[in-house]
Amino acid sequence: MTADTEKMTPEQQALFDYLLRLGDNAVVLSHRLGEWCGHAPVLEEDIALINVALDLLGQARSIMTYAGEVEGAGHDEDALVYRRDGFDYRNVLLVEQPNEENFAVAIVRQFLFDAWHYELQTALLQSSDARLAAIAAKSVKEVTYHLRHSSEWMVRLGDGTSESHGRVQEALDDLWRFSGELFEADAVEERMAAAGIGPHPQSLYAAWSETVDRVLAEATLSRPEDGWMQSGGRNGRHGEHLGFILAEMQFLQRAYPDARW
Amino acid sequence: MPLQTLEDFPPELDKLWQTLEAVVDPEIPVLTIADLGLLRDAEIGADETVTVTITPTYSGCPAMNMIEQEIKRVLGEAGYGAVEVKTVLHPAWTTDWLSESGREKLRAYGIAPPAKGSTSKRALFGAEPEVTCPHCGSKETEQVSAFGSTACKALWRCRSCLEPFDYFKCI
Known part of the structure; x- marks a missing residue:
């Protein structure tokens, strides 16, 4: 797949990389949420998590189809999702973190992501890239709903019993080190910001931080100290978890290439 | 809704839109795709090709493929030849439609x-x-x-x- 990308101009290459980051975040988190199907604590929540997963998968399809067109190598959404190896995946590390059969982990991961995703999609409404702006206009409605949902659960669990409070605080302390990557600038992000295609990552921080503070205050949770932040996912350096996700997600297309429903 | 009223249409388009009234949402079969505002446009090209434009309610709406097939089936049965179904994201669907x-x-x-x-x-x-x-x-x-x-x-x-x-x- 990398051989074909040589035909892209540097601008196209940067846009392609950027689209993969957006699309991979959605695909991987969608998969993690999908793992709750039949396992959530209550039936309504089972349905809710899968609904969020479905929205993200739909967003990923729109983005990946576009990415395939930008790349111009004949890869459709399925080829990009099912035939790329882990080191070609560009998602942030936060979304690949495992559920650990712990609902608090799923909610904290979702909340930290949603609060960022909401600001990102809102900013993308102003994208100079009309296609990306149209996808964002669709996505932001869904993401607003996601953020409302995960925020409500943060409050319910945080301001709930000592057991639920303890679990969600522990999950927050544990996942906080993956929040820094969301706001990291690198050559791809800088180029997108300069072209007016995407927001500068750091420009999203203040609003994200405010949402986090407001919800944590209502949830009676403490905001963890910013310490060492893990990063690398957006450049293909993942933890061990992504490989297991891909092994399951890609099995069918790897074993039976071009199999159709 | 940005759709024109049926009265303003030339007769052949009037017939096309009325035919499309038969296409319902598979998940809420009391609503047609026009009721839902999913049906954005329908036109007949110079070469008689029918182009129908639809928009999804949600990015991941699993009914879109089925709606596309239904449009092709209904129009095929009504005698239309080549039918193309386009999906657009912009402007984004809203329940106000x-x-x-x-x-x-x-x-x-x-x-x-x-x-x-x-x-x-x-x-x-x-x-x-x-x-x-x-x-x-x-x-x-x-x-x-x-x-x-x-x-x-x-x-x-x-x-x-x-x-x-x-x-x-x-x-």
């Missing part, structure tokens, strides 16, 4: 229609809409879950008649 008759059909079907012209669509907190029970008309209702049996619905319950019901989410 639901027709008046569509809202009434939803209520009769037992689904509370979305709050109209609601300002709560992008509100992040404290924006519970007032939802009327489609069974008994009571406003004494509560949300059970923000998500329901399909992407476009939430689960509610009536505190007066105690019946659960679906609410068409407002986006």
Whole structure:
């Protein structure tokens, strides 16, 4: 797949990389949420998590189809999702973190992501890239709903019993080190910001931080100290978890290439 | 809705749009795709090719492929030749496009229609809409879950008649 990308101009290459980051975040988190199907604590929540997963998968399809067109190598959404190896995946590390059969982990991961995703999609409404702006206009409605949902659960669990409070605080302390990557600038992000295609990552921080503070205050949770932040996912350096996700997600297309429903 | 009224149409387009009235949403079969505002455009090209433009309610709406097949089937049976179905994302679908008759059909079907012209669509907190029970008309209702049996619905319950019901989410 990398051989074909040589035909892209540097601008196209940067846009392609950027689209993969957006699309991979959605695909991987969608998969993690999908793992709750039949396992959530209550039936309504089972349905809710899968609904969020479905929205993200739909967003990923729109983005990946576009990415395939930008790349111009004949890869459709399925080829990009099912035939790329882990080191070609560009998602942030936060979304690949495992559920650990712990609902608090799923909610904290979702909340930290949603609060960022909401600001990102809102900013993308102003994208100079009309296609990306149209996808964002669709996505932001869904993401607003996601953020409302995960925020409500943060409050319910945080301001709930000592057991639920303890679990969600522990999950927050544990996942906080993956929040820094969301706001990291690198050559791809800088180029997108300069072209007016995407927001500068750091420009999203203040609003994200405010949402986090407001919800944590209502949830009676403490905001963890910013310490060492893990990063690398957006450049293909993942933890061990992504490989297991891909092994399951890609099995069918790897074993039976071009199999159709 | 940005759609023209049928009266302004030349007869052949009038017939095309009326034929498309037969296409219903597979998940809410009392609503046509026109009622839902999913049907954005339909035209007949110079070479007689019919182009139908639709838009999804939600990015991941699993009914889109089926709606596309239904459009092709219905138009094929009505004698149209080549049919192309285009999916557009822009402008993004909103529940405000639901027709008046569509809202009434939803209520009769037992689904509370979305709050109209609601300002709560992008509100992040404290924006519970007032939802009327489609069974008994009571406003004494509560949300059970923000998500329901399909992407476009939430689960509610009536505190007066105690019946659960679906609410068409407002986006």
